Amino acid sequence: MIVLGIESTCDETACAIVRSGRDVLAHRLASQVDLHQLYGGVVPELACRRHIDVLVPLIRGALEDAALSLNEVDLIAVAHGPGLIGALLIGLNGAKALSLALSKPLIGVNHIEAHLYAALMSAPKPPPFPALGVVASGGHSSLVKMHDVGSYELIGQTIDDAVGEAFDKVARILGLPYPGGPAIESLAKQGDAQRFAVKPGQVKGRPYDFSFSGLKTRVLYLAKGNGASKYAPLLLDEQGKADLAAAFQDAALGDIVDKALAAAQEHGCHSLVLGGGVTNSRRLRKLLGDKAQEQNLPVFWPGPGLSVDNAVMIAGLGYHTYQRKGQADGLDLQAQTRISF
Ligand code: KG4
Ligand code: ZN
Numbered sequence: 001m002i003v004l005g006i007e008s009t010c011d012e013t014a015c016a017i018v019r020s021g022r023d024v025l026a027h028r029l030a031s032q033v034d035l036h037q038l039y040g041g042v043v044p045e046l047a048c049r050r051h052i053d054v055l056v057p058l059i060r061g062a063l064e065d066a067a068l069s070l071n072e073v074d075l076i077a078v079a080h081g082p083g084l085i086g087a088l089l090i091g092l093n094g095a096k097a098l099s100l101a102l103s104k105p106l107i108g109v110n111h112i113e114a115h116l117y118a119a120l121m122s123a124p125k126p127p128p129f130p131a132l133g134v135v136a137s138g139g140h141s142s143l144v145k146m147h148d149v150g151s152y153e154l155i156g157q158t159i160d161d162a163v164g165e166a167f168d169k170v171a172r173i174l175g176l177p178y179p180g181g182p183a184i185e186s187l188a189k190q191g192d193a194q195r196f197a198v199k200p201g202q203v204k205g206r207p208y209d210f211s212f213s214g215l216k217t218r219v220l221y222l223a224k225g226n227g228a229s230k231y232a233p234l235l236l237d238e239q240g241k242a243d244l245a246a247a248f249q250d251a252a253l254g255d256i257v258d259k260a261l262a263a264a265q266e267h268g269c270h271s272l273v274l275g276g277g278v279t280n281s282r283r284l285r286k287l288l289g290d291k292a293q294e295q296n297l298p299v300f301w302p303g304p305g306l307s308v309d310n311a312v313m314i315a316g317l318g319y320h321t322y323q324r325k326g327q328a329d330g331l332d333l334q335a336q337t338r339i340s341f
Pocket of ligand 2: 111115138276279308309
């Protein structure tokens with residue numbers, strides 16, 4: 001089954017063509033980083049306009065790469081949430097238009113679930129289930145017990161900022177460019193993570209929930225003075241910035257590692273499945289890889305290019321979602337800014 005997938009939940013527009021949930025025939029992506037960098041974060045209205053400009057050329061390009069015509073596509077899959085409402089509507093309406101014009105079935109895909117599927121697509125064989133899914137992206141930080149593809153139980157999530165969002169906000173405080181994750185990781189290489197004492201938040205009575213907002217404020221005060229506003233000047237020299245970046249990075253990533261491993265143990269999970277833009281981090285891969293090895297837990301990471309938002313994971317999961325449901329979604333499929341597991 002040839003599935004054409006469309007992704008437009010936030011600031012990447014993407015189209016991919018995937019055969020039967022696995023073989024990638026085309027993978028096109030238009031990043032908007034250049035557009036949002038000036039503002040230090042995603043500006044929804046600008047994101048929407050760019051999605052409109054690039055969606056159709058991306059679909060054409062993907063078909064060209066796969067040497068297929070639209071008539072040879074069997075299913076249209078689209079990320080219908082969660083995400084920014086305007087951005088979602090553009091991909092969703094594009095997908096509906098294709099479905100209607102071609103009389104091909106349409107299937108809506110949960111973008112967060114697709115982040116976890118990205119790692120499964122990249123693996124030579126399926127992970128031993130149940131697996132502990134860890135979503136670490138710009139919009140989400142969740143721990144999920146995965147019984148199988150399509151069968152999940154939410155174990156923990158952030159009560160304030162997502163982990164990637166915290167990286168982006170801390171980068172802004174330190175005067176680093178957007179997206180913050182790669183900039184912090186690169187600066188932190190020169191830093192001493194022990195110099196500043198910073199700790200991630202714990203949520204009372206909910207050991208697997210995350211809270212990164214207090215950590216971000218602590219970084220702000222260390223960087224600019226107690227009680228300072230985020231617009232105040234930095235009080236640190238270059239070494240100080242690197243030390244603080246390293247301390248923040250290890251605190252935030254260490255929290256994910258510790259909670260994921262504890263949750264996997266308590267919930268009897270036999271493997272870890274990672275997804276989301278933050279899994280690009282070499283530091284996270286090292287910290288989690290080392291500790292998981294101690295516990296004999298295999299770890300499944302997204303393959304190259306599949307950590308950040310992409311349409312390969314949408315087309316891939318769309319295949320399974322369609323098989324499981326046994327029917328297509330209607331043209332009344334709604335964009336959803338929030339979808340939980
Ligand atoms: O999954 P994604 O592309 O978008 C969402 O669905 O949110 O994730 C983007 C996020 C950004 O917040 C970015 O700063 C973060 O992933 N990120 C990283 C790294 N690379 C990207 N965070 C930490 N370390 C990295 N190396
Ligand atoms: Zn995402």
